[in-house]
Each structure stands twice: as structure tokens, then as C-alpha cells.
Amino acid sequence: MPPTKRTQKKNSSGKRPEQINAQPSAQQPDAQAALPSSARAVVNAHAVARLRGGHPWIFRSDIVRLDQAAPGALLRVEDQRGKPYGSALYSSRSQIALRMVASTPVEATGYPEMLRYRIRQAIAYRERVVRDADAFRVLFSEADFTPGLIVDKYNDILSCQVLTEAMDTDWARQIALEELQQAYRPETVLERVEPRMRELEGLPPGQDRVLSSRVEPPKMATVFHLNGIAFHYDGSAGQKTGAFLDQRENYAAAERHARGRALEICTYQGGFALHLNRRCEQVTAVDVSAEALEVAERNRALNEQKAIEWVEADAFPLMRQFADAERRYETIVLDPPAFAKSRKSAEDALRGYKELNLRALKMLRNGGVLVTCSCSFHVSEADFLAMLAAAALDARRNLHVIEKRMQSADHPVLLNVPETHYLKCMVCSVF
Secondary structure (H helix, E strand, O other), X not given: OOOOOOOOOOXXXXXXXXEOOOOOOOOOOOOHHHOXXXXXXXXOHHHHHHHHOOOOEEEHHHEEEEEOOOOOOEEEEEOOOOOEEEEEEEOOOOOEEEEEEEOOOOOHHHHHHHHHHHHHHHHHHHHHHOOOEOEEEEEEHHHHOOOOEEEEEEOOEEEEEEOOOOOOOHHHHHHHHHHHHHHHOOOEEEEOOOHHHHHHOOOOOOOOEEEEEOOOOOOOEEEEEEOOEEEEEEOOOOEOOEOOHHHHHHHHHHHHHOOOEEEEEOOOOOHHHHHHOOOOOEEEEEEOOHHHHHHHHHHHHHOOOOOXXXXXXXXXXXXXXHHHXXXXXXXXXXXXXXXXXXHHHHHHHHXXXXXXXXXXXXXXXXXXXXXXXXXOOOOOHHHHHHHHHHHHHHHOXXXXXXXXXXXXXXXXXXXXXXXXXXXXXXXXXXX
């Protein structure tokens, strides 16, 4: 299992993403043709039970019948007795065939305005919850009732991902583009493509591209700020839509409690390390990716911080090496990638998490601070806490929980949709 968040490869052509539309069209998109008004889906009792529980997904195996279900269409959802349960967007090839967007039936011709309303709601929510940052998640798919649409803001650049058939249409892109431009007036709006996710959703292959730009050539790089620290952003490189903005509030929490000598495992581009460096005597940060560490060093220099010891290495053997050398720390941060990509791999993932945490606990001095994270949805918070408790027993250490945290508020959690709660972050005192 890889001990780092790996960077996504650049466009194989080496050229900048294709610019498809320098300015949005003033013409209203023809959404009605894409959303037949009489389309509907009849679902079984299992799907109804999920809907009653507030979950927005209906799987293909739970659909009894489809009427006029064009790819990306808005469907009226009914049970087998004809009782309506709302409206959903249809994905013709995904195993998640229906994603609910309303708990009451919506006319297809009215959905474009509903999409505008959802986007405006999401923007207003970020205005309330985001502090000390000009980079944050603007749209978070199901969590913002915009299924398949993810948008991150990096100062004056917006980075988007489209992951469902309904959002992978000209009319949906145009609506999103108009609302985002009106709210933020970005220099550039990019669309980033994650091939594996598009394949799972049955979407055609695509490439990174520029959706709009106020300058020519399009601005592809910028500097953004989290908690008073500056970071480089390159829209033609990096992972998914860019940096890991979901850790923004956890960066600040780690800095509050950190002290002494600090070690960060899986630093990527230095998010935790740069925060620790403002408080700790000395910081060592480890990642397997030389490219990521190069960006991390550029970020350190950008902030004119004191030197950080960057180490390119696989975390597991390195921690064994550090432990054998009796290296000791007052603060250790563990921020590994998602070890569990599926439910079947959760058990193996927990073994990996336990090994990392066990070695960290053995290297921490009494009174030291452990910040340990998991971004694996398939590892529940309860399982993660049980793993941490078992690691503490094996290490013969005790833990006080200082803070139990999750992803930052711009990545909202819907209580009835457990998939939206994926990041766990524990801040503990070790003795």
C-alpha cells in the first residue's frame, strides 16, 4: 500500500489544457431536451427504505422499470404502487443509477433553475463557514445536492470535476460556469479529469481543459492562502483538483498543539509541515514523491520559513529505521492516503494504519502529541478509534484525546449520507 498521496500525471501531450470557451454564452442552455418531462423510474422496497432513511442513492439492482430514461435525464421516482418519492438524475451506466435531487417531484423544465439555486446555496454556505483562507471547496457533489459536480477555489482559479452524466452536459456546465463566475470572478476556470472515476460512471474519456479565462493565454498557476500560509497551485499538475483543502482546519489544530521536534509522515506538498514549522523547534517531513517534496520546498521558501528536513522515502521502512536509531519527537503527524479503496480492503487498511500508529507511539516522548488521520471512507470512525486504542496497548502507551476532528466545514457532512463523512483526524496527548 502506498504511503503517500500520489500526484496525478500531467497531460501526456505536455501542452496546456484545451481552451473550449473563453466566455460563457448568454443564451439559456436547452435543458428541456435533455430532461424529458414524462420520464420516470419505478423502484423496489429496498430503494424505498433507503430513500425514507434520507440516502440519495438508488442502485441499478433496485430499479424495477424505467420509462423514457435518457442518459442524464431527470426522472420522477415512484414505488411499485405509484407513490412518488421525488426526482433523481439518471446515470445510464453507473451502478449508482439514480441520484436524488429533490424529495418531491420536480418538473424537468424546472430543474435548471433548481441547479442554479443549489449552487447559490453552496456559495452562501462557504461565505459563512470559511475563515482565513482564499482556497476552499465550493461544491461537494451530493453534500451540496449537486451530484457529480465538485469545484475547488484556489484564489483566482477555480478547478472543477464532473463525475455524472447529468453534469457532463453543456447546459449543466453553462449554468455552473455562470454562477461561479458571477460569485467569484475567477481569472480561469479549469476542468480536471479523473479517468478512473469517469470510467466507473461510464462517462467517455476526457482531458483537462480550460472552461473559461479572462486572460490570454489562460492563467494556470496562482498562490493561495490557508491559515496565513501561502501555497503554490499549478492547474496543470497535482492531484485531483489540487491540494488537500479538506485538512485546512486540521492544519490549524495541529499547529495549536504542536511543540518541540516534529515529524510528519506523508506530507505531500507540506500542508501540516509548514503549519508545524511556525511553532516547533525542528520539523522533518516525509513523502515518497520527489515531485511533491519539490513543491513543498517551494512553499516553504515562499513563506520564508526556517529550513525543514524533507525526506523522500517509503514511510513504513523509514519509521522502522527511525525507531531503531532511537529518534524521538514531541509531535508526530500521520496523514497517509486512503488505504481502503473498497469495503473488502478495510481489514488490510486497518493493519496498515495500526503499524504506522504503533511506530509513531514508540517514537513519541511522554507528553507528546500524535495527530493521526484516515481519509478512507471504508474505515469507520469507530474502527479507526479501535485501531488506535489497540496500537496504544501494544506500545504500552496511554492516550488522552485532545480533539476528535473531521474534514473542514467547506466539505460538509450530510448526517443521512455516511459517504460524505470520510476524513477522521485524532489529536492525542501521549503518556
